[in-house]
Amino acid sequence: MAGATGLEIERAMVTRLTAYLLLAVMAAGAAAPPKKPKGEGTLPDELLQIAKELGCGPVPGFYDRPGMVDPPYLYGWLPRDKEETAAFWCHRDDENKPYLLVFVEGLGSGQEGSVTSTLAWSDYPGGLSLFDIENVVGWYDSEGARLTNSERLPLSEFYYVDTRKPGPKGRTTEYRPLQESYDGIITLYYRDGDRWLFVSFD
Structure with missing residues (x-):
């Protein structure tokens, strides 16, 4: 730069350095691997392994929705040591009913657990x-009575998953049902012997 002043030389060097840095950032961005979908990685490793054995994976985009979203898994769905049981949602491709609610027992103390x-x-x-039930407003049974005891819900208000027929009269739950919820819609699941009951409300 013949005849250039010291200030002009300094400005030229700064401009050139800025251009080099910009090119480096662009190259790094182009080489970066694509981000995983936000719905992946929503299960603990031990539950994810069980899901894979069922041909199942995390629910895609599970957290990609507004408002509070509880996790797609829960430890301690039965009234025993919390780490011994778990329930979780997973997703199967190419299925008419792609979402699978999985119940596991026998976890803890290094045990792999088994799907029940x-x-x-x-x-x-x-x-x-x-x-x-304290978080639910206005749930009444078929006779108009307010249900207020979360430990003893009438099974007649539930429906069997396999037949969609009402549960037995004169019997109640013996432990707190598993709850699925989002945006004010609640579904409860309860095991009665070898069969499952459910009920949905808002």
């Missing part, structure tokens, strides 16, 4: 928790 039940559903699932 699965329920297939077509509706996109909500998050899982244990039912607390």
Whole structure:
């Protein structure tokens, strides 16, 4: 740069350095691997392994929706040591009912656990928790009585998953049902012997 002043030389060097840095950032961005969908990785490793053995994977885009979303899994769905049982949602491609609710027992102390039940559903699932009737407003039974005891819900208000017929009269739940919920819609699941019951409300 013949005849250039020191200030002009300094400005030229800064401009050239800025251009080099910009090119480096663009190259790094182009080489970066694509991000995984937000719905992946929503299961603990031990539950993810069980899901894979069932030909199942995490529910795609599970958290990609507004508002609070409970996790798609829950430890301690039965009233025993929390780490011994788990329930979780997973997704199967090319199925009429792609969403599978999986129940596992025998976990903890390094045990792999075993799948004791699965329920297939077509509706996109909500998050899982244990039912607390204090968070529900205006749930009444078929006779108009307010249901207020989350430990003893009448099974006659539930429906069997396999037949869609009402549950037995004169009997109640013996532990808190598993709750699926999102955006004010709640579905409860309860095991009666070898059969499953459910009920949905908002």
